[in-house]
Structure formats: structure tokens, C-alpha cells
Amino acid sequence: MALDIENPIEGSFQIIGGNFDNAGEASSQLKNRLLELNVNDDIIRRATIATFEAEMNVIIYAAAGRLNFVITPTQIQIRIEDMGPGIENIEQAMTEGYSTAPEWVRAMGWGAGMGLPNMKKNSDVFKIDSVIGEGTTIEMTLNLT
Amino acid sequence: MTLGEIIDILDATVITDSVDLSINIRSGCSADMMSTVMYYHTADSLLITGLSQPSVIRTAEIAGIKTIVFVLDKIPDENIIELARQKNIPLLRTSFCMYTASGRLFQAGLPSCLGK
Amino acid sequence: MKFKDLTEELSLEIRTCRDGLRNDITGAYVSDLLSDVMGNSKAGEIWITLQTHMNIVAVAGLKNLAGIIIVKNRKVPDDILQKAEAEKVTIATTPLSTFEAAGRVYKMLQ
Incomplete structure (x- = not known):
């Protein structure tokens, strides 16, 4: 069902690398916006899983990053850009179970090699672009109709 | 299975005060890796975990986990308990x-969360 | 109970060191955290996990665990399988979840 909104709703969050304590805060706020708009529970779940995994990747691997979202009557568009090391082999990184996370990250319950697969699985359109030494940009779209 | 029954079976202590013992828990999910909790369908599940940091609470919120039980008597920090109170978990x-x-729990009849 | 007695109940596929199926199982330890398993597991236990980090082989060897069961049929990288074969650590995969694999072993050991 299309949302009854006149103008697109936009939001933006800064994500700081290494800050595990606030991990998920951007996704939690996006969840509240979507709840207010009466978006279907399953779509909220998929959108916030995708953004939470994206947030985690910035926190684990990058110095900093930014998450932007736009909610239109028919879509949720999410874009995450980071200042990280970049991904050498995207195909390999997309493989379930493949992870380069260090042991201390695994000890905190992350780095199981399911982050990118989780993002792809939960979005209708998934695009990833990465430049070594510069960073990674991920764009995800979820259809509301 | 109700939260009250689960507390009995696990001889568990409630960390967050004033819980509704009649909450219905549909399935169990045992995990330390949080992405799995979000990968498999764990809505209305009980999360059994050995980790107790803020991202566990946020994972539960996003995945629709009803209750978290920490094993080996782990007591989370007060800020984490407060976050769980805010999220009503x-x-x-x-x-x-x-x-x-x-x-x-499995022996008492609680099923596993669904595969995908 | 022997490791091989779990094969049918957990629909196990044995990936390395079939000799280990003769091992006695004294119990199970369930965790995805290497340090937790290093600290708390006991010799003779079977380790149920979805962790497929290279160091699972070393941990199982050091703690004299009866073997490793990887849940949800997760793909185990070839280098881990080779290391496990060389160090005589039995790795099996199951389609079951961690919760259910643990539950079924628990019922069988009662």
C-alpha cells in the first residue's frame, strides 16, 4: 500500500567507526519513523535489518560513515557511504560465511560473514560499490507496494 | 510457551523488573553471532545467548525477539538493562x-525458530 | 554414547576424520565464541556452533573435544577442512539450528 505522505521524508545519521555502544541507533530511529507511518511490520523488519547490518559494517571496518534514507509513498531508499579500507573482492565478500573481521569483533558477536548477505536478502534492489583506500557505498531500495 | 513457564524451566532470574509472565514465546534461538538472529526468522522467539552488550538488545529489537536469556549467570551492565527497559524487552x-x-526448553516442547 | 549415534538423529554429514565417529561423547558445549569454548568446554564434549573461523580446529584439538557440529549446513571453507583432517578433528554439518541440534543431543544424553 502506498504511503499517504505529501513530500518524501528524509533522514541522515553519522556513524563513528569503533563505536559499538551506539550500534543500531540509526536503525532504531528509522524503525520509529516507519512505525509512525504505519508501514507493514515485515517491511519495517527487513529495512531495519538491512540498515543495522550496514551500520555494523561501518562500525567494524571504517573510520566513519553516513547513513541517509528517503521514504517516498512507494519506496524506502537507503544509502550508506563510509570512509573505510574498501572491499578487494566484492563477490567473495558477498559469500555467506566469508568474513575478514578480527577476533575481537567476533568475540562481540559480529563478523559471522552474514552482513552483506543479510542486506541483499532484505532489500529489493541492492547495489554496492567500493574503491580500495577510499571507501564503500551501498544503496538499497525496499518497495512499499 | 509462556514466559512464566520458561522462567521455571530455566530456574531463571528476571533482570528487568515487572515482566508480564503471560507473554507467549513461539520458538527458541540459541546464538552468539547476532547476524544469525536477524538472518533466520526469529520474530516472537526467545534468544538464548552468552553475550550481553548493547548490540544484543538492538538486534533483539530489530529482529522482533520477545525475551533474552543470558546463560552462565551473566549480568549485563546497568546501561544495557536500561536500554532493554526502554525497548520493552x-x-x-x-x-x-x-x-x-x-x-x-526443547525437551519441554519449545520448537526452534524457523529456518528462513 | 558415541559420536556416530548422533548421525541419524541430527542428519549429520561427516566432512572430516571419520575415525572420530567412534569417540565417546560425554556431553555437549554450545557456543559461537572461541574464548568461551576455550574457557568453559570440557574434554569429550561435542561442540555445536555456527562459527566457521579457522581457529575452531585448534580449539577443538586443544580442548580434546569429541568433534564439531556446524549447524544450518553452513559452508565450511576448504582450508578448515584440510586442517581438521590433518589434525584429526571430526567436523560434521547438520541442517538443524543450534537450538534444535542442542535440544536433540540433550534428549539423547538424558
């Missing part, structure tokens, strides 16, 4: 390890 602790906690 009851926290329990049990002295059992993850194996025994999962085993006792």
Missing part, C-alpha cells in the same frame, strides 16, 4: 550453559 539470566538451557 524482558531480560533473564540462568546459571545453565547454552547447551543445557536449549536442551531443557
Whole structure:
């Protein structure tokens, strides 16, 4: 069902690398916006899983990053850009179970090699672009109709 | 299975005060890796875990986990308990390890969360 | 109970060191955290996990665990399988979840 909104709703969050304590805060706020708009529970779940995994990747691997979202009557568009090391082999990184996370990250319950697969699985359109030494940009779209 | 029954089976202590013992828990999910909790369909599940940091609470919120039980009597920091209160997610602790906690609940009839 | 007695109940596929199926199982330890398993597991236990980090082989060897069961049929990288074969650590995969694999072993050991 299309949302009854006149103008697109936009939001933006800064994500700081290494800050595990606030991990998920951007996704939690996006969840509240979507709840207010009466978006279907399953779509909220998929959108916030995708953004939470994206947030985690910035926190684990990058110095900093930014998450932007736009909610239109028919879509949720999410874009995450980071200042990280970049991904050498995207195909390999997309493989379930493949992870380069260090042991201390695994000890905190992350780095199981399911982050990118989780993002792809939960979005209708998934695009990833990465430049070594510069960073990674991920764009995800979820259809509301 | 109700939260009250789960507390009995695990001989668990409630960490967050004033919980509704009649909450219905549909399935169990035992995990330390948080992405799995989001990968498999765990809405309305009980999460059994050995980790107790803020991202566990946020994972539960996003995945629709009803209650978290910390094994081996782990007590989370006060800020984490407060976050769980805000998100309205009851926290329990049990002295059992993850194996025994999962085993006792499975034997009592709690099914596993669905595959995908 | 022997490791091989779990094969049918957990629909196990044995990936390395079939000799280990003769091992006695004294119990199980369930965790995805290497340090937790290093600290708390006991010799003779079977380790149920979805962790497929290279160091699982070393941990199982050091702690004299009866073997490793990887849940949800997760793909185990070839280098881990080779290391496990060389160090005589039995790795099996199951389609079951961690919760259910633990539950079924628990029932069988009662």
C-alpha cells in the first residue's frame, strides 16, 4: 500500500567507526519513523535489518560513515557511504560465511560473514560499490507496494 | 510457551523488573553471532545467548525477539538493562550453559525458530 | 554414547576424520565464541556452533573435544577442512539450528 505522505521524508545519521555502544541507533530511529507511518511490520523488519547490518559494517571496518534514507509513498531508499579500507573482492565478500573481521569483533558477536548477505536478502534492489583506500557505498531500495 | 513457564524451566532470574509472565514465546534461538538472529526468522522467539552488550538488545529489537536469556549467570551492565527497559524487552539470566538451557526448553516442547 | 549415534538423529554429514565417529561423547558445549569454548568446554564434549573461523580446529584439538557440529549446513571453507583432517578433528554439518541440534543431543544424553 502506498504511503499517504505529501513530500518524501528524509533522514541522515553519522556513524563513528569503533563505536559499538551506539550500534543500531540509526536503525532504531528509522524503525520509529516507519512505525509512525504505519508501514507493514515485515517491511519495517527487513529495512531495519538491512540498515543495522550496514551500520555494523561501518562500525567494524571504517573510520566513519553516513547513513541517509528517503521514504517516498512507494519506496524506502537507503544509502550508506563510509570512509573505510574498501572491499578487494566484492563477490567473495558477498559469500555467506566469508568474513575478514578480527577476533575481537567476533568475540562481540559480529563478523559471522552474514552482513552483506543479510542486506541483499532484505532489500529489493541492492547495489554496492567500493574503491580500495577510499571507501564503500551501498544503496538499497525496499518497495512499499 | 509462556514466559512464566520458561522462567521455571530455566530456574531463571528476571533482570528487568515487572515482566508480564503471560507473554507467549513461539520458538527458541540459541546464538552468539547476532547476524544469525536477524538472518533466520526469529520474530516472537526467545534468544538464548552468552553475550550481553548493547548490540544484543538492538538486534533483539530489530529482529522482533520477545525475551533474552543470558546463560552462565551473566549480568549485563546497568546501561544495557536500561536500554532493554526502554525497548520493552524482558531480560533473564540462568546459571545453565547454552547447551543445557536449549536442551531443557526443547525437551519441554519449545520448537526452534524457523529456518528462513 | 558415541559420536556416530548422533548421525541419524541430527542428519549429520561427516566432512572430516571419520575415525572420530567412534569417540565417546560425554556431553555437549554450545557456543559461537572461541574464548568461551576455550574457557568453559570440557574434554569429550561435542561442540555445536555456527562459527566457521579457522581457529575452531585448534580449539577443538586443544580442548580434546569429541568433534564439531556446524549447524544450518553452513559452508565450511576448504582450508578448515584440510586442517581438521590433518589434525584429526571430526567436523560434521547438520541442517538443524543450534537450538534444535542442542535440544536433540540433550534428549539423547538424558
